[in-house]
Each structure stands twice: as C-alpha cells, then as structure tokens.
Amino acid sequence: MPAPATPDQALRLEVVVVPVSDVDQAKAFYAGRLGWRLDADVTAEDGLRVVQVTPPGSAASVIFGTKVTTSAPGTLDSLLLVVEDIDALHLDLVRRGVDVSDVFHDAHRVFHHPGTEARIPGPHPQRHSYGSFVSFADPDGNAWFAQEITVRAPGR
Numbered sequence: 166m167p168a169p170a171t172p173d174q175a176l177r178l179e180v181v182v183v184p185v186s187d188v189d190q191a192k193a194f195y196a197g198r199l200g201w202r203l204d205a206d207v208t209a210e211d212g213l214r215v216v217q218v219t220p221p222g223s224a225a226s227v228i229f230g231t232k233v234t235t236s237a238p239g240t241l242d243s244l245l246l247v248v249e250d251i252d253a254l255h256l257d258l259v260r261r262g263v264d265v266s267d268v269f270h271d272a273h274r275v276f277h278h279p280g281t282e283a284r285i286p287g288p289h290p291q292r293h294s295y296g297s298f299v300s301f302a303d304p305d306g307n308a309w310f311a312q313e314i315t316v317r318a319p320g321r
C-alpha cells in the first residue's frame with residue numbers, strides 16, 4: 166500500500182467533474198455566460214466527449230461532457246469558488262445575466278448552511294474573510310457558491 170501524502174508530497178485538486186444533461190448548453194453557460202476559459206472540447210470515437218473549462222485565476226478546472234460520470238445531472242451542491250471582492254463578483258454575474266443570489270452571510274458565521282437556510286442579507290458585518298457569499302446554479306441546477314476571502318487563515 167502506498168504511503169499517504171505528506172507535506173513533502175503535494176496533493177492538489179486538479180479537476181472537478183460536473184454532471185450535466187446538455188453538454189452544449191453547459192458549455193454556453195460556463196465558457197460563454199460565465200466567461201471561463203475553454204481549455205478543451207474533444208470527442209472520442211466511442212462518444213466520450215470532454216469539455217474542460219477553468220475559472221479565471223484558478224489552478225483547478227471543471228470537466229463535463231458525455232460518458233464522463235454516472236452522477237445524475239444537477240446533483241452537485243455547494244461547489245465553492247473564492248474571490249477577493251464579493252460585491253464586484255456579484256455585479257459581474259448580474260451583468261452577465263446569471264441568476265445570482267444577493268450577497269449574504271450566514272447567521273452562525275461559520276460557513277454557510279445548505280440552500281437558503283440561515284442566510285442574512287448583506288456581506289459579513291465586519292467584512293471578515295470567509296464570511297460573505299453569493300450563490301448561483303448552472304442550467305442543470307448544480308449549485309455554486311462564491312466566498313469572499315481577503316486574508317487567508319494561517320497555513321493556507
């Protein structure tokens with residue numbers, strides 16, 4: 166059995182597979198409406214189709230397509246993006262025609278509850294890092310959140 170990853174052996178998240186029902190519609194949303202970089206759109210002889218997009222400034226990418234997952238479309242919940250200015254992101258998403266929530270913070274100020282539970286309108290009162298969010302979904306209902314982080318916790 167291989168040794169577990171240690172601080173001397175980096176283990177990085179590279180790709181998240183998102184289950185979608187309509188690949189072209191998802192591509193239009195992620196690469197078109199959101200403006201994420203289109204890295205690949207390839208199809209194999211057996212019908213496997215892989216579309217890869219990358220959010221601006223991200224080291225990790227998103228893949229969706231045909232025959233890439235057995236998960237049902239729209240079943241991913243709480244995929245998390247990080248941004249330095251939640252208000253600017255909110256405005257950008259609105260300009261792009263994305264159905265995005267208003268900026269909110271959680272009543273318990275730990276993370277965010279699922280769905281709309283415990284949401285308080287507006288950013289975190291002291292604008293603490295990790296405290297303000299927006300949410301949106303892709304055409305299949307895969308749920309995304311963006312979290313404002315201006316100062317990272319020690320060691321991150």
